[in-house]
Amino acid sequence: MNLLCCHLSWGEQMKYNAGLIDEYEEGQLKSFRFDDKYSVCVVKQHTQFKAFRNACPHQFVPLSDGFLGENTITCCLHGWKFDLETGACDVAPKMVLPIYSTLIEDNTVFVIIEDEK
Numbered sequence: 001m002n003l004l005c006c007h008l009s010w011g012e013q014m015k016y017n018a019g020l021i022d023e024y025e026e027g028q029l030k031s032f033r034f035d036d037k038y039s040v041c042v043v044k045q046h047t048q049f050k051a052f053r054n055a056c057p058h059q060f061v062p063l064s065d066g067f068l069g070e071n072t073i074t075c076c077l078h079g080w081k082f083d084l085e086t087g088a089c090d091v092a093p094k095m096v097l098p099i100y101s102t103l104i105e106d107n108t109v110f111v112i113i114e115d116e117k
């Protein structure tokens with residue numbers, strides 16, 4: 001797990017540093033904990049960076065232990081699959097995985113999270 005404490009406030013959104021682009025391998029699931037509050041998984045897939053909450057909506061298992069598919073993540077515990085664009089679950093429609101925006105600046109990946117106060 002990567003622990004990065006640096007972030008920039010961006011209105012009511014928070015912008016977190018998720019490391020350099022060059023530190024990512026295609027399909028590698030990287031986990032972060034930001035502000036000791038947000039558990040996030042980031043993955044590079046087909047030159048795009050995708051970020052989502054690193055906790056399965058079912059029983060909070062880390063999705064970084066799951067299996068990456070074509071624009072999906074499958075939980076390792078019960079096999080539920082989540083769409084990485086919408087967060088939709090293939091089994092339980094009410095279980096939506098929070099998806100976060102990413103931003104590339106200066107060869108660095110940032111995750112944008114709406115503050116959940």
Ligand code: FES
Pocket residue numbers: 056057058059060061075076077078079080
């Ligand atoms: S804990 Fe993830 S599908 Fe059950």
